[in-house]
Amino acid sequence: MNDPTGPHTASPRTTSRRRRPRRRKALIALLVIGCLVAVGGILTGRYLGSLEDAYEKRSVVSLDRGASDGERPQGEDGNGQNILLLGSDQRAREDAADQGVSGQRSDTMMLVHVPEDGSAAYIVSFPRDLQVEIPGHGEDRLNAALAYGGVPLAVSTVEDYTQTPIDHVALIDFEGIQGLVDTLGGVDVQVPESFERDGMQFTEGTQNLDGEEALTFARERKHLEGGDFARNENQQQLLKGITSELISxxxxxxxxxxxxxxxxxxxxxxxxxxxxxxxxxxxxxxxxNLRSSDLTFPAAPHGDPFTTSGGASVVASDEEGMDSLRTALAEDSVDDYAADHAE
Structure with missing residues (x-):
């Protein structure tokens, strides 16, 4: 008969002693995890606070002004998000003043569509000289909307033209590109066409650009065979390079x-x-989860350049092409549109 108090049977007191260290270790582990979470929360809070302080340096505008009929286009839930990106050059304000228009003009106008599933981003770049109807001002170049009525009118003009609601808008002065690229440590850009400007050589192929080079690259059009269209392509390539570095x-x-x-x-x-x-x-x-390979730049519908009766050089609108884009935006099927209209 076995002795219940023998060496092979632990007494209740012995069992209690063995369990206590385990409980203590578990408690210590929970305390350590709690401290790590707390410290992490403090660090995260401080970081987000400093990030917010930096971001709040921006200017803010209201989009209360409606489209031409007084009402903004209404999108349907589940059709993705549309963001209007505007690029303005400080030097363009002098050009606008020479033409009797106050304010600044947008050198770059890109409509970014992110589908509902967030699987990609489609970026359509419109020619700045595209002739469109500007609410309250008649037909004019697309880039004049910013000068006539600031960001709200630029948004209304694009909403009217695309028949698509704009969820957000961001305008960046090109002077900011230089600081942005330098902060990123330079960006790799695919240069479509070789050219030289201000002592800087841009060679066809992949080239790493610093801030000053990126700014010159984005501005140049006179030394490019395609003029404004070629500059649009250069700006798209720069945007690709910046985005690739940002999400790296x-x-x-x-x-x-x-x-x-x-x-x-x-x-x-x-x-x-x-x-x-x-x-x-x-x-x-x-x-x-977006990566640079998920960015697509479908071609913007447009006609040929022509000269108006007033002597202005503009780019004709392509209404048939725009109807296809409008439908794609409304139905969140820009992926199909992009496949048929590669840049």
């Missing part, structure tokens, strides 16, 4: 670099009221 591990894994990037860009940035720092973070999280 080098940037996303470095909170300090992200903060510095936002701080470098914000003073040159104007957005709608709804594009707050929290919305920027949400957009970033929603599209965190």
């Amino acid at each position: 591990g080098n940037t996303l894994s470095s909170p300090g670099k992200m903060r510095d990037t936002v701080a470098a860009l914000s003073p040159y940035l104007t957005t709608d009221e709804g594009l707050e720092s929290t919305e920027i973070v949400r957009l970033g999280l929603d599209n965190r």
Whole structure:
């Protein structure tokens, strides 16, 4: 008969002693995890706070002004998101003044469509000299809308033309590109056409550009065979390079670099009221899986250049092509449109 108190049977007291260290270790582990979470939360809070402070340096505008009929186009839920990107050159304001128009003109106008599933981003770049109807001003170049009525009128003009609601808008002065690219440590850009400007040589193929080179690259059109169309392509390639660097591990894994990037860009940035720092973070999280290979630049529908009766050089609109784009935007099927209208 076995002795219940023998060496092979643990007493209740012995069992209690053995369990206690395990419980203590588990408690310590929970405390350590809790401390790590707390410290992480503090660090995250501080980082987001500094990021918000940097972002708040931007200018903010209201989009209360409606389209030509007084009402903005209404989109349907589940049809993705549309963001209007405007690029303005400080030097263009002098050109606008010479033409009797106050304010600045948009050198770059890109409509970014992100489908509902967030699987890609489609970026359509419109020629700045495209002849369109500007609410309250009749037919004129697309880039004149910004000069006539600022960002709200530029949004209304694009909404009218595309018959698509714009969810957010961001305007960047080209002067900000230089600081942005330098903060990123330069960007690799695919140069479509070789040219030289201001002592800088741009050679066809992949080239790493610093801030000053990127700004010159984005502005140039007179030395390019395709003129304004070629400049549009250069600006698209620069946007690809910047985006690739922004979403690279080098940037996303470095909170300090992200903060510095936002701080470098914000003073040159104007957005709608709804594009707050929290919305920027949400957009970033929603599209965190996007990579440069997911960016597509479908061709913008347009006709041939011509001279108006008043002597202005403009680009004709292509209404048939625009109807296809309008349908694609309304039905969130820009992927099909892009496949048939590659840039």
